[in-house]
Amino acid sequence: xxxxxxxxxxxxxxxxxxxxxxxxxxxxxxxxxxxxxxxxxxxxxxxxxxxxxxxxxxxxxxxxxxxxxxxxxxxxxxxxxxxxxxxxxxxxxxxxxxxxxxxxxxxxxxxxxxxxxxxxxxxxxxxxxxxxxxxxxxxxxxxxxxxxxxxxxxxxxxxxxxxxxxxxxxxxxxxxxxxxxxxxxxxxxxxxxxxxxxxxxxxxxxxxxxxxxxxxxxxxxxxxxxxxxxxxxxxxxxxxxxxxxxxxxxxxxxxxxxxxxxxxxxxxxxxxxxxxxxxxxxxxxxxxxxxxxxxxxxxxxxxxxxxxxxxxxxxxxxxxxxxxxxxxxxxxxxxxxxxxxxxxxxxxxxxxxxxxxxxxxxxxxxxxxxxxxxxxxxxxxxxxxxxxxxxxxxxxxxxxxxxxxxxxxxxxxxxxxxxxxxxxxxxxxxxxxxxxxxxxxxxxxxxxxxxxxxxxxxxxxxxxxxxxxxxxxxxxxxxxxxxxxxxxxxxxxxxxxxxxxxxxxxxxxxxxxxxxxxxxxxxxxxxxxxxxxxxxxxxxxxxxxxxxxxxxxxxxxxxxxxxxxxxxxxxxxxxxxxxxxxxxxxxxxxxxxxxxxxxxxxxxxxxxxxxxxxxxxxxxxxxxxxxxxxxxxxxxxxxxxxxxxxxxxxxxxxxxxxxxxxxxxxxxxxxxxxxxxxxxxxxxxxxxxxxxxxxxxxxxxxxxxxxxxxxxxxxxxxxxxxxxxxxxxxxxxxxxxxxxxxxxxxxxxxxxxxxxxxxxxxxxxxxxxxxxxxxxxxxxxxxxxxxxxxxxxxxxxxxxxxxxxxxxxxxxxxxxxxxxxxxxxxxxxx
Amino acid sequence: xxxxxxxxxxxxxxxxxxxxxxxxxxxxxxxxxxxxxxxxxxxxxxxxxxxxxxxxxxxxxxxxxxxxxxxxx
Numbered sequence: 001x002x003x004x005x006x007x008x009x010x011x012x013x014x015x016x017x018x019x020x021x022x023x024x025x026x027x028x029x030x031x032x033x034x035x036x037x038x039x040x041x042x043x044x045x046x047x048x049x050x051x052x053x054x055x056x057x058x059x060x061x062x063x064x065x066x067x068x069x070x071x072x073x074x075x076x077x078x079x080x081x082x083x084x085x086x087x088x089x090x091x092x093x094x095x096x097x098x099x100x101x102x103x104x105x106x107x108x109x110x111x112x113x114x115x116x117x118x119x120x121x122x123x124x125x126x127x128x129x130x131x132x133x134x135x136x137x138x139x140x141x142x143x144x145x146x147x148x149x150x151x152x153x154x155x156x157x158x159x160x161x162x163x164x165x166x167x168x169x170x171x172x173x174x175x176x177x178x179x180x181x182x183x184x185x186x187x188x189x190x191x192x193x194x195x196x197x198x199x200x201x202x203x204x205x206x207x208x209x210x211x212x213x214x215x216x217x218x219x220x221x222x223x224x225x226x227x228x229x230x231x232x233x234x235x236x237x238x239x240x241x242x243x244x245x246x247x248x249x250x251x252x253x254x255x256x257x258x259x260x261x262x263x264x265x266x267x268x269x270x271x272x273x274x275x276x277x278x279x280x281x282x283x284x285x286x287x288x289x290x291x292x293x294x295x296x297x298x299x300x301x302x303x304x305x306x307x308x309x310x311x312x313x314x315x316x317x318x319x320x321x322x323x324x325x326x327x328x329x330x331x332x333x334x335x336x337x338x339x340x341x342x343x344x345x346x347x348x349x350x351x352x353x354x355x356x357x358x359x360x361x362x363x364x365x366x367x368x369x370x371x372x373x374x375x376x377x378x379x380x381x382x383x384x385x386x387x388x389x390x391x392x393x394x395x396x397x398x399x400x401x402x403x404x405x406x407x408x409x410x411x412x413x414x415x416x417x418x419x420x421x422x423x424x425x426x427x428x429x430x431x432x433x434x435x436x437x438x439x440x441x442x443x444x445x446x447x448x449x450x451x452x453x454x455x456x457x458x459x460x461x462x463x464x465x466x467x468x469x470x471x472x473x474x475x476x477x478x479x480x481x482x483x484x485x486x487x488x489x490x491x492x493x494x495x496x497x498x499x500x501x502x503x504x505x506x507x508x509x510x511x512x513x514x515x516x517x518x519x520x521x522x523x524x525x526x527x528x529x530x531x532x533x534x535x536x537x538x539x540x541x542x543x544x545x546x547x548x549x550x551x552x553x554x555x556x557x558x559x560x561x562x563x564x565x566x567x568x569x570x571x572x573x574x575x576x577x578x579x580x581x582x583x584x585x586x587x588x589x590x591x592x593x594x595x596x597x598x599x600x601x602x603x604x605x606x607x608x609x610x611x612x613x614x615x616x617x618x619x620x621x622x623x624x625x626x627x628x629x630x631x632x633x634x635x636x637x638x639x640x641x642x643x644x645x646x647x648x649x650x651x652x653x654x655x656x657x658x659x660x661x662x663x664x665x666x667x668x669x670x671x672x673x674x675x676x677x678x679x680x681x682x683x684x685x686x687x688x689x690x691x692x693x694x695x696x697x698x699x700x701x702x703x704x705x706x707x708x709x710x711x712x713x714x715x716x717x718x719x720x721x722x723x724x725x726x727x728x729x730x731x732x733x734x735x736x737x738x739x740x741x742x743x744x745x746x747x748x749x750x751x752x753x754x755x756x757x758x759x760x761x762x763x764x765x766x767x768x769x770x771x772x773x774x775x776x777x778x779x780x781x782x783x784x785x786x787x788x789x790x791x792x793x794x795x796x797x798x799x800x801x802x803x804x805x806x807x808x809x810x811x812x813x814x815x816x817x818x819x820x821x822x823x824x825x826x827x828x829x830x
Numbered sequence: 831x832x833x834x835x836x837x838x839x840x841x842x843x844x845x846x847x848x849x850x851x852x853x854x855x856x857x858x859x860x861x862x863x864x865x866x867x868x869x870x871x872x873x874x875x876x877x878x879x880x881x882x883x884x885x886x887x888x889x890x891x892x893x894x895x896x897x898x899x900x901x902x903x
Binding site: 064065067069095096098099102127259261262265266269295299300301302304305394397398399400401402403405411508509510511512513514515 | 847850852853854855856857858859860861862863864871872874875876877878879881885886887888889890891892895
């Protein structure tokens with residue numbers, strides 16, 4: 001009888017062997033991304049059905065080997081040892097069999113029930129590489145399935161073989177009875193050493209039960225630190241064993257003048273070579289492939305950088321510029337959600353706003369601000385997937401590594417920095433997300449920490465506002481300054497972090513493969529884009545929601561005292577009685593008494609908003625009919641036509657409406673002045689005065705923490721409108737009469753160095769896996785920003801510089817620092 | 831002679847890896863081991879890193895790292 005047990009299949013293989021294509025082909029759309037427990041490595045899982053049985057597939061990280069040197073390799077190894085998967089599919093590149101077998105041997109040594117997926121057969125055939133599949137299967141002692149999964153070839157056979165190997169299928173004969181007795185790789189003169197270690201280990205009951213001893217012996221002989229940990233955890237007297245192993249290693253090295261770990265590797269390659277000799281025939285010498293020809297251009301000394309800039313520009317243009325255009329179409333949907341929410345909430349009073357209403361709207365606004373970015377993210381993620389799948393990413397690293405390495409970064413930092421906004425307009429969230437690809441832990445952390453210093457889209461509105469007011473005659477220069485200064489600060493910051501805090505972080509060799517180019521599949525690209533957008537929504541939105549509420553509370557409470565409340569109520573009553581006095585002789589005076597007045601205000605508001613959305617005559621006509629039907633009396637006042645009384649009422653009402661707005665504005669401003677955040681802004685003045693920030697600026701900066709766009713929105717509330725139609729630029733100029741371009745420069749620079757927004761902070765936490773780095777990523781830019789802004793403001797004032805002169809001086813200083821730090825040598829630990 | 835001294839376009843044999851730790855392991859894992867023939871394809875636009883071909887696949891490594899690969903022309 002067949003037991004209906006869930007089958008767990010792990011996909012293992014080296015990078016660039018088409019493993020993710022196999023994963024996609026097997027699991028289709030049913031994929032999930034999560035992280036392996038406690039680390040930042042992505043875990044992809046999915047499932048498919050074969051003969052009614054569910055088969056769960058885990059896509060292990062692509063690794064060349066299974067040592068304990070890199071995080072990915074450790075993760076793969078732990079999974080294989082601990083999770084007891086029914087079958088491991090080892091995907092290998094048929095056109096690059098030798099190096100791929102190197103990993104296969106390690107999997108076999110771990111005594112995994114293995115199915116070899118000899119993938120990319122089409123590529124191998126094109127290169128005239130002929131593989132004797134039967135012979136290979138015999139030599140390895142495991143089923144070998146030739147496939148070209150990209151074209152769908154061999155998929156069915158692979159599924160059949162997996163079911164068979166899991167022991168549930170009809171053809172389980174394929175699965176050899178005791179394949180592990182077969183000693184696949186003969187380590188020659190090292191065998192007696194391994195034998196001695198294995199004998200010793202076999203006496204440890206715990207170990208014998210849980211781990212393949214031959215594998216463990218080889219690992220110990222290699223000096224693998226994780227294997228040593230296993231001994232420490234599972235043996236009562238680990239020191240004795242470890243000492244014994246150490247002695248074996250030393251003896252071997254002394255006798256054969258070869259490090260045991262190197263020797264193990266050589267023997268594996270030798271074994272791979274003998275297998276290749278008996279199973280693989282290459283008819284013609286390999287000529288230059290298409291990839292070679294492409295690389296002649298793409299990695300060319302002069303053309304390469306140009307192509308790189310072109311691709312970066314395209315990435316930026318398609319996602320940020322075109323994606324932003326798409327938001328013009330998606331924003332109305334979000335606006336509809338907002339108005340829908342508004343319609344189910346209790347109505348506002350003349351000056352009173354129900355708490356549930358203001359909180360709910362604030363909440364929706366905060367979430368909408370982030371959801372608005374989704375088209376940008378979707379395009380961005382799809383383009384990144386294309387870059388990843390095509391094989392261009394390593395070329396990008398190849399071209400730029402030299403430059404970035406000088407600052408403690410990595411060739412692979414390029415993409416992350418482009419996304420973060422290397423010039424103007426990026427977003428730190430996908431930027432930080434993209435650092436995942438950087439193999440070197442130290443460079444990765446440095447990249448994560450400097451990405452928030454780059455110019456994300458949300459910083460731009462404040463720059464535009466300030467440049468328009470204070471640098472109106474030098475807009476181009478000022479914009480260029482702000483667009484490039486961020487990089488001139490970020491690079492030295494990366495270098496200094498590398499030399500100090502990150503000094504002892506793990507580094508990894510740069511060496512990497514330049515795989516042949518591939519044409520990405522639509523399914524693979526879209527699947528990944530959707531998956532990542534979904535991850536973004538899930539992780540970010542929930543936490544942003546919580547923080548948004550917190551900031552709301554800080555901005556709304558403790559609110560106004562009774563005396564001030566009474567003051568506003570009195571103003572309200574005055575305005576209302578003025579209104580009634582004006583219309584007292586009209587026929588509408590009586591009809592607008594009591595509750596009807598407030599109803600008219602809401603009706604007026606609704607009409608005005610709806611009228612603004614109506615774009616053509618037809619819609620306007622329809623709208624008017626609708627509103628007239630809803631309330632004929634109110635409509636007469638809104639559209640008085642020739643009715644004299646209605647005209648008079650309309651005029652009086654307009655005055656009242658305007659007066660109400662003014663009261664509301666004053667009230668809101670006073671509330672913010674008086675709020676916890678407002679008080680904090682005042683308390684901060686002694687520190688920020690050196691940078692030229694007064695409490696109003698402080699409050700706007702504090703409110704920007706949730707999302708940087710808020711800084712301008714808050715300023716909009718703080719500098720109130722006195723005359724109809726005055727834009728914020730005029731209002732700010734009026735509101736801060738003593739502000740100079742030096743103030744503005746200091747403020748812009750602080751914005752460059754503004755701590756990451758909440759969404760980014762969460763992403764930093766996800767990517768570093770530590771709260772410590774998350775907090776650091778918030779604290780250090782503030783400190784740096786205050787220092788830079790104070791230097792500009794206080795220093796500039798002392799030297800009598802104007803904004804433009806200070807700008808030039810600071811730019812020169814930053815440029816010199818960048819060049820100087822670029823020349824300090826990193827101490828590489830190899 | 832070490833790999834970092836080999837000019838683009840020339841070929842050589844790998845003699846020995848002189849880094850015992852992480853770098854040595856990584857080189858071996860990526861298929862760089864004694865006895866193999868390799869060809870230096872090109873240097874990056876800013877000189878570093880370099881690109882090599884061996885056994886039909888292409889690798890890039892920094893000159894700093896190539897110092898730990900002893901070769902013979």
